[in-house]
Amino acid sequence: MIEGDTVTREARTPADLAAIASEGRWHVLNTVAASKAGHIGGPMSAMDLMVALFFRQMHVDPAHPQDPERDRFILSKGHSAIGYYSVLAMRGYFPVGELATFDHGDSRLQGHPDMKLTPGVDVSTGSLGQGLSAGAGIALAAKKQGKDFHTWVILGDGEIEEGMIWETVICAPRFGLDNLTAIIDLNGLQQYGWPATPTDRFDRSEPMGHVDLEAVFTGFGWNAVTIDGHDFDEILRAYADAEAARGVSGRPSVIIARTAKGRGVSFTEGTFNWHNGVPTPEQLDIAHRELLGTKEVVA
Amino acid sequence: MKSQRAVWGDTLTELGETDKRIVIVDGDLATSTMAVTFAKAHPERFVEAGIAEQNMVGMAFGMSTLGYRPWLSSFGVFLTNRALDQVRMLVSQTKAPVRLAAAYTGLLNGSAGKTHQDIEDFSIMRAMPNMTILAPADAVEAEAMIRWAAEYDGPLYLRLARDAVADVFGADYVYEHGKPISLREGTDAVVVSTGVQTSRTVEAVQALADDGVSVRHIHVPTLKPLDEHALWQHLDGMSRVFTVEEHSVIGGLGDVVSGVLSAQGAGARQTRIGLADGWSESAPNDFLLDKYGLSPARVAASVAAGLQA
Ligand SMILES: Cc1ncc(C[n+]2csc(CCOP(=O)(O)OP(=O)(O)O)c2C)c(N)n1
Numbered sequence: 001m002i003e004g005d006t007v008t009r010e011a012r013t014p015a016d017l018a019a020i021a022s023e024g025r026w027h028v029l030n031t032v033a034a035s036k037a038g039h040i041g042g043p044m045s046a047m048d049l050m051v052a053l054f055f056r057q058m059h060v061d062p063a064h065p066q067d068p069e070r071d072r073f074i075l076s077k078g079h080s081a082i083g084y085y086s087v088l089a090m091r092g093y094f095p096v097g098e099l100a101t102f103d104h105g106d107s108r109l110q111g112h113p114d115m116k117l118t119p120g121v122d123v124s125t126g127s128l129g130q131g132l133s134a135g136a137g138i139a140l141a142a143k144k145q146g147k148d149f150h151t152w153v154i155l156g157d158g159e160i161e162e163g164m165i166w167e168t169v170i171c172a173p174r175f176g177l178d179n180l181t182a183i184i185d186l187n188g189l190q191q192y193g194w195p196a197t198p199t200d201r202f203d204r205s206e207p208m209g210h211v212d213l214e215a216v217f218t219g220f221g222w223n224a225v226t227i228d229g230h231d232f233d234e235i236l237r238a239y240a241d242a243e244a245a246r247g248v249s250g251r252p253s254v255i256i257a258r259t260a261k262g263r264g265v266s267f268t269e270g271t272f273n274w275h276n277g278v279p280t281p282e283q284l285d286i287a288h289r290e291l292l293g294t295k296e297v298v299a
Numbered sequence: 300m301k302s303q304r305a306v307w308g309d310t311l312t313e314l315g316e317t318d319k320r321i322v323i324v325d326g327d328l329a330t331s332t333m334a335v336t337f338a339k340a341h342p343e344r345f346v347e348a349g350i351a352e353q354n355m356v357g358m359a360f361g362m363s364t365l366g367y368r369p370w371l372s373s374f375g376v377f378l379t380n381r382a383l384d385q386v387r388m389l390v391s392q393t394k395a396p397v398r399l400a401a402a403y404t405g406l407l408n409g410s411a412g413k414t415h416q417d418i419e420d421f422s423i424m425r426a427m428p429n430m431t432i433l434a435p436a437d438a439v440e441a442e443a444m445i446r447w448a449a450e451y452d453g454p455l456y457l458r459l460a461r462d463a464v465a466d467v468f469g470a471d472y473v474y475e476h477g478k479p480i481s482l483r484e485g486t487d488a489v490v491v492s493t494g495v496q497t498s499r500t501v502e503a504v505q506a507l508a509d510d511g512v513s514v515r516h517i518h519v520p521t522l523k524p525l526d527e528h529a530l531w532q533h534l535d536g537m538s539r540v541f542t543v544e545e546h547s548v549i550g551g552l553g554d555v556v557s558g559v560l561s562a563q564g565a566g567a568r569q570t571r572i573g574l575a576d577g578w579s580e581s582a583p584n585d586f587l588l589d590k591y592g593l594s595p596a597r598v599a600a601s602v603a604a605g606l607q608a
Contacts, residue, residue: 037583105582106580107582110581111414112412158350163351191331192327192329207349
């Protein structure tokens with residue numbers, strides 16, 4: 001269990017969150033190594049964003065995962081499920097030891113998030129590009145029912161190539177969905193992507209490298225801000241601003257979070273080669289040292 | 300023993316040396332579908348369309364109108380389901396030579412689970428006018444079909460499995476478009492299978508033979524167009540018919556065979572072995588095959604039980 005789990009949500013400092021995120025990254029690698037399945041790069045880049053949501057920003061109670069007044073969370077880039085499960089487990093939705101059942105068959109922890117199986121999962125995802133629409137629907141229903149909660153959606157920067165994303169981007173401001181926040185995990189890499197130059201076949205260029213995302217979202221009627229997605233001070237400030245806009249701005253918010261794919265471990269950070277893959281025992285040792293040092297992790 | 304996706308990447312790379320009409324339009328999955336082999340050899344004819352399957356189909360169609368013969372590179376489920384309207388509107392209706400290279404089809408997709416399981420593809424694609432549907436049993440047949448497809452001038456759906464299966468055919472295999480293939484003679488019942496499930500069924504039929512059950516085994520590599528008369532000749536006279544497919548029991552090979560039987564007014568009793576009308580899960584291959592009734596042992600058991608019933 002995480003140190004400080006008894007600490008109240010507001011009291012968790014950026015340093016506390018960083019420690020939790022390191023442990024979460026360890027769970028990602030350890031789970032993938034054990035089950036020989038799942039993704040690594042995407043969960044690691046989005047880890048700080050998810051830890052800040054579940055341990056500080058969101059109004060949720062793991063003891064009552066279906067509380068109708070809870071904030072909603074959608075991991076639209078569903079292939080990052082292991083990172084999501086790690087955060088949920090550390091936060092107390094289910095035992096950390098259950099991570100070991102990932103992909104073993106008859107498990108609550110499926111290859112992609114399943115709202116019918118896993119406590120803390122509000123929307124099933126896996127086919128990219130659908131989460132923002134679902135979030136808009138939730139936010140719209142909340143408005144109609146006069147409910148005062150926030151809906152948070154994490155998107156991949158490759159994922160937002162899907163046309164359906166832009167259908168929602170166009171329509172959400174029309175409904176005044178200031179209770180909806182999209183967080184783009186801008187790690188600059190997808191699974192294969194584009195060669196950086198016509199002759200260079202191996203270095204991948206940024207999926208959204210040619211797009212001025214802030215201008216585009218603003219143009220469609222969103223509040224947009226760009227932050228360092230690994231700096232908890234910046235993350236928390238952006239989250240607080242997005243929440244403060246609820247009921248006030250009439251505009252949905254987007255947080256464009258610059259991150260690094262595979263963040264936190266020397267051999268996974270910044271490379272598309274670890275989009276997925278299974279670490280060897282030696283690599284797992286290195287990751288343990290880099291993420292946790294000598295700290296023990298108790299399931 | 301090679302995986303069908305590796306065969307696809309290798310064969311297209313080779314054909315692409317001389318056939319400059321071949322292009323691959325990828326949906327950010329080149330390292331999974333093995334389009335990466337082609338991308339490295341022929342970067343000028345590899346098009347990355349992004350994680351945008353509808354865009355992929357539209358772009359492939361557009362390129363086809365200027366003489367290209369594009370292959371789409373994605374998981375089957377995103378081609379058959381996500382881009383269904385685009386396939387229907389732009390490809391099926393116009394008979395454009397756009398090839399859907401459906402990777403990771405069926406139940407087994409490297410633990411991605413039910414969101415990625417492409418188990419309704421036969422059903423969906425069979426209803427699509429002008430669509431040719433190819434489901435190779437192994438790597439050998441996959442290669443033969445890809446070579447055949449390179450010369451074919453219309454839309455087609457090629458069902459490729461992620462993981463290698465035991466070879467069914469020898470190096471001398473020749474693909475005959477639309478023809479069912481007899482793999483084994485038998486007297487007690489006939490088992491009809493398709494795709495890589497044929498490879499597992501070969502094992503099941505051998506296990507039955509070891510137990511004294513004599514089963515005729517027919518492989519259907521072409522779901523559409525199918526020489527139904529030829530298939531009927533393999534079924535004629537058999538009172539017990541089993542169909543086996545790594546697909547929903549609804550709308551796939553089981554329906555094809557039952558259509559042939561009923562058209563002939565045959566009195567045969569048919570059992571469909573396939574995925575029940577329900578959702579599955581993510582897990583290792585062996586677990587899934589066993590739990591969902593498609594392992595050789597489970598297929599053999601289903602046939603044996605069916606013969607007792
Ligand atoms: C509709 C759809 N197309 C393709 C895929 C396969 N796929 C899974 S992850 C991925 C790359 C995602 O890139 P990005 O959104 O940037 O995520 P990250 O880099 O954070 O992993 C792809 C193409 C999918 N799951 N869904």
